[in-house]
Amino acid sequence: MRQMPSSRRRIAATFGLAVAFCWPLTAATVSKLNDDVLAPLRGPVTAKQIRINNIPLYAHGTANIELEEFQVWAPGGKVIVSDGKSVQYLDPPPMRFFRGQVNGDAESFAYFSVDGRTGGIFGLVATRDGKFSVNAAQRHGVSRDRNGNDFDYFLTASDESDEMPMTGKSFECGVERLPALPQVNKRNLTELDAGGHPIMGQGITGTQSFAMTVEVETDDELFAAAGNSVGNVTTLVTNLTGAVSTIYNRDLHTNVVQQNVHVYSNGPGTDPWTASDIFNGLAELGNNYHTNHLTLKRSAVIMLSGKNTLSGVAWEGTIGGGDFASSINSVSTFGGAYAWCGSIGDLQGAFTTTVPDPDATTNGTQFGMPTGGNNYWPLEEYAHELGHNLAGHHTHCVAITQGEANGTNHPTQLFIDPCHTGEIDNDFNGHMSACATGPDFGSGAVAPTEKGTIMSYCHNVFSGQVPQSRFTMGQASEVSHHELDDYMLRAAGPLAPFGGNFNIVTAVGSFTMSTITASSSVVANSTGNTASVTTTNGGTPTFAWTITGGTITSAANTASITYTAGASGNVVLRATAFKNGTNGSGFANGGVGITDTKTVSIITCVAPAIATQPQSVAVPTGTGVTLSVGATGTPLNFQWFIGTSGVTTTPIGGATAASVDVAPSSTTTYWVRVSNSCGTVDSASATVTVVPIAAADFFLLLPCRVLDTRGGPPVPANGVMNLVVTGKCGVAAGATAAAVNVTVVSPAVNGLVTLYPGPVNTVKPVVSTINYTAGRTLANNARITVGVDGSINIFNAAGTPLDFLIDVAGYFK
């Protein structure tokens, strides 16, 4: 992360292309889709995770597509419709957006939108083999039933050779010769946050997520282009924001959500926008919002204009900085996070609400921008101008390395997309000054080594000469990407723009979801089975569960669900969590979904039976002992109780396994109930008799070897050997302890031995009797406590079996 450069406000622009040479995509292959194929997209709104099957993508068969919903509208966002006399606040159209993948194709991407009013569906699918679109054609003579059933749907395969190459007129350079603007709100890495801590940059390659909210303005010209339809304007704008969010989420970990969309609905003269060019338009936009909406919380304001300007313009590096007084072409205005995009709507022929797939591989380039048709311009321009607001500047003079910028470690100066050398200085890091003498790609300079980006200046101007530009801010290893780190640094400061005390872009933390917690098996047809997930940094997340092989019987949009299992096979649970709601600064966090899947096997219930009863045992005071039961049946649930068998008044908390460790202070009886959904059986009682510590006299013996494992099995690795010592070497029955010398013989590794009283199910205390070193035969003297049953346990804490000797010198009784 480099130090943030000192920046000057400046205006950057993208210039467009001539309309006349653009043609719509030509269909190469068209398949009519059966009515039921797309039906899941119209399913219940709680189903944020869906799957559509039998899409005929391949000549030899069909494909299935997994999709999850994401959000484009911020909570509280409205469509604000003005007819010049009054203003209506409409709820956003019930548009739903899905993105996902073709099953079995990791390179694929699918993007669908569903119009909740008409049921109309629009889709794009890019696979490793080709690119497809899904479009509706309304049936003739059928009245709308609002379920989309009055449409026929077609899958169209696009043949990239059919796409028309772009050509167009050159661009203007005047914008870059605007006078330098004053520095305001300069921030850098030494800035402190509200808590007095230095602001640390958030790496784009990290998992930090951000969200920003945009206000969208439109004008009379766009309304006219949209066939005088508020719905068409809103749908186009929403589709564009969804695609922009797809790019920003992928490359900058930032979700773009739109708050209010302003539509002017009464023909020419309804809107307040009188300027006819991009510069005066931007000035007008800034003045209008500074005057009328200063306290409206937003990250940026985007004008999507139908005016045929062939270009856009935006203030650079202004998100989170608040408004500032400035002027453009001697017109006083307020600068800030404002962007102005022209030629939206009918630039490429008939108006369409569709947008290209920003994740598709086009012309052989990942995220490639189409070179014609497909309504690519509005998406490119929107993403580009918003990028300026974020601090990203044009990448055509950004070099891969400083050496390449200087031409010192490369035969020529080498820039990401050196299409235009006219845009000089006013830039950061010296790149621009180097660029000033670099080759102009439009004049036939060598192709750059890095593909173009959203922030290229002129990627669509020179057909066939500029390399494939892309719907991307650049990828992790690319300089263009690093340039945009600036924006992330800005995103963290204690900012107070627009009259409010809040951060205009909000770091929302790394949103995570746990794996699904659920039993690995359930009984056939059993009810009340549960599954759950947990999330972090999700605000108030929303959840979506799906199930196969069973039925969800609770709400499916909460962190935990209850389900009924099917009759056989597996239950497959799938959980998705979406960030949602608002964070502390009042901004929406977009819908990034995280998914986990868990397969639960369905088993047949077999009634439980007890094979081995828990055994009564006597232990010295203070000794723990493990009680166990052996049982058959499927599945098996256990609950241990204190008391005699069948008395359930005193269950032991947490004692729900086949064994339980107990350490009673006085003699106590226990039992266990074994159950499942088809039966219950109770064990016999088992009593743990506690024998008080008793006084003992010492009895001397002739030294005698009571254990020598060299003649038999060694003490197992990380295991226990039980040895009865009473009755051997003269140790009398009833001995409470023995005086011994213990010896480890040539151990292979370092380790230790713990001697403790039997029986074998005594809980091992955390003590040591002898610590040993690899290769070293070693002895120690000890008095070891003997169990009530006359045995001791020998535990070897090492990964290798151990030869062990015990020599008795006497005992206590």
Place this chain on the structure above:
Amino acid sequence: MNMRTASKLVLFTLASLLSAVSASAQSGPFQFFAVPPCRVVDTRNPNSTNGGPIFNVGTQRNFAIRGNCAVPTTAKAVSLNVTITGATTASFLTLWPSGGARPVVSTINFTQNDPALANGAIVGLSTAAQDLSVFNSDGNVHVILDVTGYFQ
């Protein structure tokens, strides 16, 4: 097989017990009470009476044995396993009833090459709250005491 000096060291500690508990050479007779093996001191634990810190060079610490690990306040001596670990140099420990002069005995001898080493001991206990003294001669070392019984 090298049986080393374990039994000899025990004899030393018995001698220290006898010399420390009374001016005469012996006290008692006592009876033995076996207890479930129990860790009563571990200097690797957070700082406390029977926990850390680690022993430094020439350090004496007094631990509280009676009242812990089922050893009653009436106990006169305790059956221990003394374990060292993390030694930084060759050294030895001396264990004796607290309050008296440190006897010239060693309870366990070790070097920095021992990852961990143990020795059994029977040591007298004084009537003070912290009834057992442990002295480390050189370097740093962690000390662990496991009780297996007591005499009274």
